Amino acid sequence: MRLRNIPGAQEAVENSPYVIHEPEKKKGNMREVFGNQNPIHIEIGMGKGQFLTEMAKQNPQINYIGIELYSSVLLRALQKMDALQEKQEAPGNLRFMCIDARKLSEVFAQDEIDKIYLNFSDPWPKDRHAKRRLPSKEFLKLYDTFLKKDGTVEFKTDNRGLFDFAIEELPQAGWEAKAITYDLHHDTVLNEGNVMTEYEEKFSAKGNPICKYIICR
């Protein structure tokens, strides 16, 4: 994600009704944000929110939370929500958090989350930065602290090196693959109902095959 410092982004995030403010105070009671007991699915590193906005529209019985580190990026998702709201079409089951994924155990309690999506996570190519990769074993252990026991993580990327790394990490963290494909868009089973992310559209248009796994413990 190209980063620019957008003046006013921080303030817009702080004042948005779509953002969960002081999320650590809602730990264990996150469903209150939505006013129902529906399952919560999160996307970590959601960028401008294209994927989650569409998922939320298609699945009103699921609550979605998009996690994004940068206010300048999250701002784009908030602007999309404002535009939808003008047409009375903003999904009521979608909220956002502006937070570093490393802090997620401070905001989500044990078993609070039903599913995690990782889409086109930053590759952090240097070995010494491997721990920063969102599908690393260190992050998988963090996800253990708040993902339900039968919960799954779904990861998509066009970066084959990152995908191979992610698969190697699984046994070390006590996870296993339920499904793997190295060419999602030509996989009739796994591609059914696939909602494309912004990066997925960009890289598949260049001819890059998309890898995907679904993992569980």
Ligand SMILES: C[S@@+](CC[C@H](N)C(=O)[O-])C[C@H]1O[C@@H](n2cnc3c(N)ncnc32)[C@H](O)[C@@H]1O
């Ligand atoms: C390459 S973009 C992918 C965006 C989107 N998921 C997609 O597929 O189009 C990765 C996003 O993850 C965010 N990100 C990276 N590390 C993060 C972290 N530790 N916590 C939260 N977000 C993070 C980045 O700011 C960026 O917006």
